[in-house]
Amino acid sequence: MIPFFIQKLFYYTWWKGRMKMCGCLFCKIAAREIATNFLYEDDLCLVFEDIHPQAPIHLLVIPKKHLTSLNDAEEEDRNLLGHLLGVAARMAKEKKIDGSGYRTIINTNAEAGQTVFHLHIHILGGRRLGWPPG
Ligand code: 5GP
Ligand code: ZN
Secondary structure, eight states: OOOHHHHHHHHHHHHHHHHHHHTOHHHHHHTTSSOOOEEEEOSSEEEEEOSSOSSSEEEEEEESSOOSSGGGOOGGGHHHHHHHHHHHHHHHHHTTOTTTOEEEEOOOSGGGTOOSOSOOEEEEESSOOOSSOO
16 A cells, blocks of 8 residues: 555656646646746635736636636536636635626637636626626
């Protein structure tokens, strides 16, 4: 039987390796290869401020697991997706935009404006947001 901490170490090394191999920007952020101020972290996800904010509050919630887009999410990711939305709601509360209102957005592929191909949820708030979106 392999001791628990050795298992953890193997998993961590494997995970870091996977992140490096894929060359994905958000995987690099998750692997701490790009300095980023995290507002929240747990086993499954991370939250940080968007580098080009489109509203006074503009956060990104990303899963630690690399999924290229929502199209990549499978049945086994159902709990993860629910978790990401729950964290988004918690962050909105923390930023005190839950009452005034905020928008959660997942851009998927080119026509929706996806530029980083690692699934993420935008949280936008702190101003009135137009509808329909551009
Ligand atoms: P998308 O256009 O794919 O829906 O959203 C990607 C978001 O990632 C954009 O809003 C963009 O400003 C943000 N972004 C791109 N590169 C970085 C980065 O290096 N750091 C952070 N914090 N945000 C980034
Ligand atoms: Zn990635």
